[in-house]
Amino acid sequence: MNFESANFFKPGKKIMVLGGDGFCGWPTSLHLSGLGHEVTIIDNFSRRNIDNELESNSLTPVYPMGTRLNAWEEMSGQFIDFHRIDIAVEYEKLLQIVNEKKPDVIVHFAEQRSAPYSMKSPAHKRYTINNNLNATHNLLSVIVESGLDIHLVHLGSVGIYGYGTAGIKIPEGYLDVEVQTETGERLKKQILYPTNPESIYHLTKSQDQLLFFYYNKNDQVRITDLHQGIVWGTNTNETSLDERLMNRFDYDGDYGTVLNRFLMQAAVGHPITVHGTGGQTRAFIHIQDTVRCIQLAIENPPLPEERVMIFNQVTETYRIRELAELVSNLTGAPIQYVPNPRNEPAENELSISNDHLLSKGLNPITLDHGLMQEVTMIARKYAHRVNHAKIPATSTWTKEKQPGVYDAFSK
Amino acid sequence: MNFESANFFKPGKKIMVLGGDGFCGWPTSLHLSGLGHEVTIIDNFSRRNIDNELESNSLTPVYPMGTRLNAWEEMSGQFIDFHRIDIAVEYEKLLQIVNEKKPDVIVHFAEQRSAPYSMKSPAHKRYTINNNLNATHNLLSVIVESGLDIHLVHLGSVGIYGYGTAGIKIPEGYLDVEVQTETGERLKKQILYPTNPESIYHLTKSQDQLLFFYYNKNDQVRITDLHQGIVWGTNTNETSLDERLMNRFDYDGDYGTVLNRFLMQAAVGHPITVHGTGGQTRAFIHIQDTVRCIQLAIENPPLPEERVMIFNQVTETYRIRELAELVSNLTGAPIQYVPNPRNEPAENELSISNDHLLSKGLNPITLDHGLMQEVTMIARKYAHRVNHAKIPATSTWTKEKQPGVYDAFSK
Ligand SMILES: NC(=O)c1ccc[n+]([C@@H]2O[C@H](COP(=O)([O-])OP(=O)(O)OC[C@H]3O[C@@H](n4cnc5c(N)ncnc54)[C@H](O)[C@@H]3O)[C@@H](O)[C@H]2O)c1
Ligand SMILES: NC(=O)c1ccc[n+]([C@@H]2O[C@H](COP(=O)([O-])OP(=O)(O)OC[C@H]3O[C@@H](n4cnc5c(N)ncnc54)[C@H](O)[C@@H]3O)[C@@H](O)[C@H]2O)c1
Numbered sequence: 001m002n003f004e005s006a007n008f009f010k011p012g013k014k015i016m017v018l019g020g021d022g023f024c025g026w027p028t029s030l031h032l033s034g035l036g037h038e039v040t041i042i043d044n045f046s047r048r049n050i051d052n053e054l055e056s057n058s059l060t061p062v063y064p065m066g067t068r069l070n071a072w073e074e075m076s077g078q079f080i081d082f083h084r085i086d087i088a089v090e091y092e093k094l095l096q097i098v099n100e101k102k103p104d105v106i107v108h109f110a111e112q113r114s115a116p117y118s119m120k121s122p123a124h125k126r127y128t129i130n131n132n133l134n135a136t137h138n139l140l141s142v143i144v145e146s147g148l149d150i151h152l153v154h155l156g157s158v159g160i161y162g163y164g165t166a167g168i169k170i171p172e173g174y175l176d177v178e179v180q181t182e183t184g185e186r187l188k189k190q191i192l193y194p195t196n197p198e199s200i201y202h203l204t205k206s207q208d209q210l211l212f213f214y215y216n217k218n219d220q221v222r223i224t225d226l227h228q229g230i231v232w233g234t235n236t237n238e239t240s241l242d243e244r245l246m247n248r249f250d251y252d253g254d255y256g257t258v259l260n261r262f263l264m265q266a267a268v269g270h271p272i273t274v275h276g277t278g279g280q281t282r283a284f285i286h287i288q289d290t291v292r293c294i295q296l297a298i299e300n301p302p303l304p305e306e307r308v309m310i311f312n313q314v315t316e317t318y319r320i321r322e323l324a325e326l327v328s329n330l331t332g333a334p335i336q337y338v339p340n341p342r343n344e345p346a347e348n349e350l351s352i353s354n355d356h357l358l359s360k361g362l363n364p365i366t367l368d369h370g371l372m373q374e375v376t377m378i379a380r381k382y383a384h385r386v387n388h389a390k391i392p393a394t395s396t397w398t399k400e401k402q403p404g405v406y407d408a409f410s411k
Numbered sequence: 412m413n414f415e416s417a418n419f420f421k422p423g424k425k426i427m428v429l430g431g432d433g434f435c436g437w438p439t440s441l442h443l444s445g446l447g448h449e450v451t452i453i454d455n456f457s458r459r460n461i462d463n464e465l466e467s468n469s470l471t472p473v474y475p476m477g478t479r480l481n482a483w484e485e486m487s488g489q490f491i492d493f494h495r496i497d498i499a500v501e502y503e504k505l506l507q508i509v510n511e512k513k514p515d516v517i518v519h520f521a522e523q524r525s526a527p528y529s530m531k532s533p534a535h536k537r538y539t540i541n542n543n544l545n546a547t548h549n550l551l552s553v554i555v556e557s558g559l560d561i562h563l564v565h566l567g568s569v570g571i572y573g574y575g576t577a578g579i580k581i582p583e584g585y586l587d588v589e590v591q592t593e594t595g596e597r598l599k600k601q602i603l604y605p606t607n608p609e610s611i612y613h614l615t616k617s618q619d620q621l622l623f624f625y626y627n628k629n630d631q632v633r634i635t636d637l638h639q640g641i642v643w644g645t646n647t648n649e650t651s652l653d654e655r656l657m658n659r660f661d662y663d664g665d666y667g668t669v670l671n672r673f674l675m676q677a678a679v680g681h682p683i684t685v686h687g688t689g690g691q692t693r694a695f696i697h698i699q700d701t702v703r704c705i706q707l708a709i710e711n712p713p714l715p716e717e718r719v720m721i722f723n724q725v726t727e728t729y730r731i732r733e734l735a736e737l738v739s740n741l742t743g744a745p746i747q748y749v750p751n752p753r754n755e756p757a758e759n760e761l762s763i764s765n766d767h768l769l770s771k772g773l774n775p776i777t778l779d780h781g782l783m784q785e786v787t788m789i790a791r792k793y794a795h796r797v798n799h800a801k802i803p804a805t806s807t808w809t810k811e812k813q814p815g816v817y818d819a820f821s822k
Contacts (some may be wrong), residue, residue: 091533091537122502122556122748125548125552126502126545126548126549126552127719128543129545129548130541131550133540133544133618134537134540134541137536137537137540137541138537141536141537142531142533144533145533148811152440166592166596166598167592167593167596168590168591168593168598168600169592169593172572175590176590176591177588177590178588178589178590179579179586179587179589180579180587181577181580181586182577182578182579182580182762183577183578185578187577187579191605194602194605195621196628197621200625201623203621203622207544207618207622208623210606210614210616210617210618210621211610211618213607214608214611214614216811217607217754218754218808219809266462270517276820292749309520343628343629351593397629398630399558400631403488404720
């Protein structure tokens with residue numbers, strides 16, 4: 001096997017991937033296992049259960065975990081261990097497996113990650129808050145209780161930054177500000193970027209950030225928090241090896257991110273539905289680059305006693321209508337503008353630093369190069385599996401839509 | 412009955428007090444009921460159960476809720492309704508009672524509020540995170556689901572500000588900063604003060620603040636968040652009317668705040684134990700002023716669509732050793748310096764704005780005037796009830812104490 005990333009090969013780290021059955025977690029687990037690391041996946045299958053609840057499905061087939069792991073062992077000769085644990089609830093089980101495995105690194109994907117799902121109903125809001133905050137806090141507490149020096153790599157979201165702010169380029173986590181002392185002196189300081197989460201889901205990521213700040217300060221836990229953009233693309237080098245290793249492709253109104261939804265709509269002859277004017281600017285990254293970035297984060301841990309490292313894991317920004325045009329050009333599908341269910345500005349600029357990952361040598365896959373493959377290899381190929389009822393986005397942000405506050409910087 | 416605050420009398424508001432069996436909640440409930448408001452108390456008695464767990468007790472007798480409410484009806488002729496509900500867990504019950512009562516105001520005290528308790532063990536950390544965040548989030552979700560225009564008054568803590576910052580006077584919630592745009596322009600902005608919580612307990616208050624920011628932005632919930640200092644004193648005008656109405660006086664190492672612990676130590680002939688050098692500066696407020704401040708908050712709600720109102724509910728700051736000297740002078744007890752179990756700087760300055768409550772006419776009770784009454788009427792009177800084993804503070808912040816980061820403003 002010839003992994004593209006073989007030149008980074010430093011095998012033998014013990015790595016736990018929490019949420020390793022999910023869209024980002026599965027390809028990450030294979031990538032790290034392929035690099036020769038000893039990987040253990042933890043997942044509670046809540047994402048598969050949510051498919052049942054929503055009566056929706058991945059466009060691509062998602063095989064049972066046992067089948068996935070056997071296929072991987074067949075293809076790569078590598079063994080991945082798996083434990084079904086709800087990390088938000090089963091604290092003792094998580095502690096036990098951490099004490100047993102003594103991981104060098106834990107990659108934490110295990111959260112409810114859909115903004116629309118988090119806004120569906122009070123019960124969905126409560127589930128998202130409860131699941132995500134207890135998941136992250138339990139993990140931090142386990143790391144401290146284990147007494148091990150574990151590097152925690154967490155996936156955050158650029159959605160906590162809000163919609164871009166009055167010409168400020170969004171920094172990697174920390175913002176330079178000037179404040180005035182009581183005696184009128186001006187001080188230059190650096191603070192956590194004041195967040196303006198877009199949904200209950202994003203709110204949990206802002207709150208996670210405070211958990212990390214605290215545990216890093218009080219217990220010197222080493223943490224890298226990757227504020228990720230919208231991940232597009234389906235397969236990586238490893239998941240492409242066999243259909244049984246195939247990754248999820250969510251297209252429904254709740255879990256399908258914007259690009260997947262456009263691709264699927266085009267493939268089944270539905271017009272491409274743009275919310276509002278499509279002037280919203282969003283940040284993107286390809287799934288292949290996600291797994292590389294996680295590898296980079298693992299290979300460049302913060303020093304002991306260093307503050308939380310925060311990086312923006314995005315490679316491009318696009319306006320939604322530009323994206324729609326891109327897909328329309330590739331497929332011939334028409335574009336349709338529909339009312340926006342979200343509380344957000346019609347148009348926004350977004351400028352985000354991503355110097356860190358570029359400085360580490362990432363050579364990103366861009367939308368205008370990689371998109372055609374998604375059209376032919378995924379959307380068209382699996383179009384027969386689509387459930388048409390699941391195409392519209394039905395979760396709204398408020399009962400009657402209200403004007404939102406779009407800026408954490410008031411005044 | 413002649414309530415001192417009778418001139419504020421605007422009776423007839425429907426007010427729910429969550430955590431109304433607690434140290435602040437009970438006197439607040441009586442005060443608001445005495446003003447002629449229709450009060451409903453919600454509590455799950457978790458604080459009483461924690462006394463059982465810790466094998467500790469209030470120095471003053473705390474009567475059962477039924478006895479308390481009957482005594483209040485006898486003394487004042489006013490009825491207070493009570494429901495035992497765990498607001499972090501029993502969402503549907505909370506929703507039902509809110510839909511029934513249709514409160515104008517909900518005062519939210521119902522959180523685990525001891526910093527040392529929150530640091531005792533992983534289980535205590537997890538309980539505090541889980542209880543406090545779900546309690547606050549459930550309440551916000553209930554308010555939105557009810558569709559009622561309810562003013563939420565929450566008790567936060569000045570402990571989220573950290574230990575004072577390089578000469579910056581801590582503002583009431585929002586900090587003025589200057590930031591630079593991508594094109595080099597300087598912008599004046601106002602942001603939520605970047606918090607630096609002192610413990611897991613305080614962390615939950617920082618996270619609550621983000622919940623409030625979000626629900627105010629997305630759902631226009633009207634919220635006042637009162638960042639309170641350490642509350643001292645035991646009784647108010649109303650709790651003094653009858654022994655059955657008496658308020659809690661916590662003196663143990665976990666729930667006893669610094670002043671109560673000093674008073675109790677002096678009363679039982681134990682030296683006054685100061686942690687570290689006693690150079691830590693802390694902010695204080697008397698319980699009688701707490702209940703008045705809550706009344707002020709209720710009478711001055713934010714406008715619809717206004718951002719979260721944040722005020723600092725403190726009236727004085729003292730260094731711990733000054734406080735020890737004050738108690739030593741009043742009682743003759745000697746002072747003893749012991750190692751500090753907390754991660755905090757040995758000495759800190761603390762300058763906190765409290766313009767709002769002063770502008771609303773609060774005339775504070777000061778420590779040098781009110782303290783003698785606590786010595787004679789509480790500490791000496793009930794000294795026979797003390798459990799000597801509970802005097803030392805045993806919760807430590809880390810296994811081996813580490814140097815902490817004392818400043819949310821790094822660099
Ligand atoms: N997909 C994106 O576009 C995107 C963008 C930015 C950030 N992220 C972040 O990356 C992470 C992974 O996202 P994803 O797209 O792979 O989501 P996903 O839902 O496909 O995967 C998450 C996995 O975590 C598991 N999980 C959830 N709660 C759990 C719990 N309590 N215990 C054990 N397992 C649990 C789920 O079963 C699922 O397999 C999330 O934290 C998400 O917020 C994703
Ligand atoms: N006492 C202080 O010095 C002080 C200082 C600053 C802020 N505060 C804040 O004021 C509030 C009240 O503090 P206190 O000193 O009265 O504390 P307390 O522990 O005496 O009272 C809290 C009450 O809330 C109840 N409660 C807790 N969780 C609950 C739940 N899930 N459902 C229902 N009831 C629940 C408890 O049983 C208790 O009666 C807290 O939020 C605290 O953080 C207190």
